[in-house]
Amino acid sequence: MESWLETPRLNKPAAVFVVSVVGVVFIQLARILRQVFRRRELGRLHGCEKLPNENDRFRYDFFGIAKTIELASHFQRRTSLMYTNALFTRYGETYASHLIGYRLIFTHNRENIQHLLSTAFVDFDSSPLRKPLFQSITPHGIFTLDGADWKKRRGQLNGRLSDLRRIIDLEGCERHFQAFLQHVPPNSQAFDIQSCVFALSLDIQTGLSLGESIDALDPCQPPEKKQFEADLLHVKERIVQDGFRGPLRHWRSKRTFVQSCRRAREYVMAQATREVRQRSHQKEKAGVHPVRAALDAEAEEISQFTDQALSILLANDSIGTTLSGLFYCLSQDERVVRKLRASITDTIGLTPPTWKQLGSLGYVRCVVQEVMRLFPAVVLNARVANKDSIMPSGGGRDGDAPALVRAGDIVVFSTWARHRLGNDFGEDPQAFYPERWEHLSGDMPGYIPFNKGPRACPGRHYAMVILTYLVARLFQTYSRVSNYNTQPWTEKISMTFENDNGVFVGLS
Template sequence: MNGWLTVSIIGIGGLVVFRFITVQLNRGKYERDSAARGCRPAPTLRSNNLLGTSRLTESIRATKEDRGPQYVISAMNDVGSDIHTVRVPILDYELLVTRDPENVRAMLSTLSHDYDISATRATAFMPLLGHGIFTNRGMQWKHSRALVRPQFKRDEIANLEFIERHFQTLLDVLKHMRKGNGWTEVVDLQPLFFYFTLDTATQFLYGQSVGSQASIATGRRTATGIDGAAFSRNLDAAKHFVDKRGALGKFSWLFPHRREMNRRCSEIHKVVDEMINNRIEAKHKPTLLEVEEKSRKFVLLDELLEETMNRAELRNETLHILAAGRDPTGCLLSWTFYLLARHPRVYEKLRGVVLEEFGTSATTREVLDYATLRRCEYLSYVLHEVLRVIAIIPMNERVAIRDTTLPRGGGDSGLYPIFVRKGIQVLIPAYAIQHRPDIWGEDAEEFRPERWEDHKIGWEWIPFGGGPRKCLGQQFAFTEASYVTVRLLQHFDILQNKDPERDIKLHTAIENRSGTGVKVMLHEVG
């Protein structure tokens, strides 16, 4: 027994020594390579404990308390308010965090061939989404992009008919909440917006809605038996698990809820597979397709079926687009009305613009289309400012796929390039970038849409990412959010905040949702 113990101790000691020697040899090589490139090291965000894990645990705690994006700013400011790129050692590895737009451009732009998404991101998403446009890398990603990108044509995202149909269901739900004198009771708009965007996204993708709004309002399933409310709950839970796995990074193997996550994902996959089967069957019924052709209904799945009949690929790619289409748009609508309720001046001004440009009628929309929505400047300012203040996708990331550099952040001045060795992950906190006072002004924490009157967009505003991996659904999200905002302002002349919480709670489940919901009362036009 003592012999085995001695051998074990010697073995562990040998591994420690080997690891130490390897680290020292590599460090010398990296220092030489760094010097040859004219680089200097970034400042270090040091841990507050001996294990080097305090920053990771603090970040996880902040996320649980709905202040994760704010924590990134405060942690970086601990190093220096004028320091915008830091090195963060955690146990036996390190990562970089940068809120410098120049570094963001270097990693995300078309010209960058040194960075890609990390395996950590792909691993976190895989149980839910599988291989697809948001998890694939290299040639696999190019295949996914080529498969999906042509489907997002302007004439298709400009078709607002199906959005109006689901908006009417949303309006019916709100009207059922009237309590008299034109006022609704206190209502949380956030879940209603997520049901709405789930219904429109599934209609756009599969040619049928999961009917989550109707399911909530009436308790009924769709004609095909789909429980839309249950599908929505499973999707929310699965994405929450994805976010937890991603936050653990290299230590995702410690994630304790694998069985529950797999169960939720399995339920989601069953519904998606059923909708795909329904659509394939419909394509073999000429009568139904002729009716659809006459009404010019676009279904993205039909386009994908022209390219592939691989069921796994169809499920994965449409699920990727579903997640990207439902949640960011649901968040954008939620935060828009959250902030409008707290800024009645902006609500009144925006409503005045809406009535002037689109008319006072809440029951017709003859002048409301893609082109007129895009031309409404103040509406655009409001949505841009919502995306800046909230940073709906608070964190992006890349990993160096070869030894490379970042253009800024090294040395005391921060003006020297930084050497980034192969395998180093770089976090891009959009919230921190979009709240820098030196970029946005001393009122960077304020919601002020007018700042967009003379602000030229650059890499300091990246709500949908940038470069080749920029979100394909950006224009669709803007169009849908613009449409619903205009229609609601046509119907309701007063929006009152009913949430006593003063501080913004950023509840992160990949995207930022309001941790306190969007509790308001609305007054219907008489």
């Protein structure tokens, strides 16, 4: 008989299980310790120092819940841009924070942004952040990919947008511009110029991406086009909101979003099918008959066309945002309005500009670049570190030392803050002063309205040509108004301008 003093023995299966659990825990601890030592050695090798952080405000917020709620609250109140700029002023150009288990590094430092977008481009990915947002609407588009697949899609998109004279129809732009003018009320009455310029931009962009405009400015817009416009705008708005909410996005129903994605994709795919089959029909007329491989290639081409078109339309609208910001700025600066008007009429007169004349509108380019500086289409962007990496600055008391970025860290860079708080743009960077661009270059490192490096927006040159044309036409058309101060675009603008909508959705 066993004594009650004897220790009970484990049966064999239980003993094996305990040993296995202990072994797994030991292996995991060994991996963690090895990773810690490796990171310490990497940081020591590069002279890294600790980043400033928000521990003074969230001392006991171990899981980043309070920080997440605060950030969501500012987004809801549309004060997130002022909020992030205030934090940069408090903690420096680069600092760390925590949101629900994620370590975030916020920066508007020029060297860090250049490192992120160019120097260490391969160390950072976009798809972990973007894929959950975009896969319902464009599963194989440029927003959901990294690595070799992204490079392939990027090359295809570059090819589509490279020949500007082929893809930009100035006569078509003029037709859309004339439709826009029909929405401008007489006698300097106030009107919602922001919605009108975004509709103008959408008509031009759908002409490029779909082969035909959706006629957003037409009061007799067909129902199917009106439905597509509503679905597209809903999808874009939800993507932006979810990008800011992060993990909290899972708490909201996606039913309406998924339905809008399905309808929008079906609409674009119908356009793509018509376009591709029309080309196939032309080949058949020329005596080239399709074979099975050609039919498979046709299906792939339709899918590719659909993803490309939706990627262009889902990217935040540089044209509409810039025009909206332009009128906001001009409504407060009559000097620039007069100079802009004179520069256009003195250079090309009152007729629509030709391709050759667009290159001579130097002051228009200065004004457009200044508006893009103050009101960039994408105000915040982010990358996820796919390996341990080093940022050139941000560490230490003065922020001058390198800083370690751990694999899995999310680095958020603020275009809004870089353009407004940086020292690249001369005196008073918060002010609207187009003349600063007479001595600055649009290629300068700190100027990133279209990003930099391999993921620079492939449509940037297209957008600049369209904007130059539209600004020239706007001020040619209203140069004949005798009383300048009564122009509806300078003093009586009924609009709201809040640029929190451009988050993580630049075409790159």
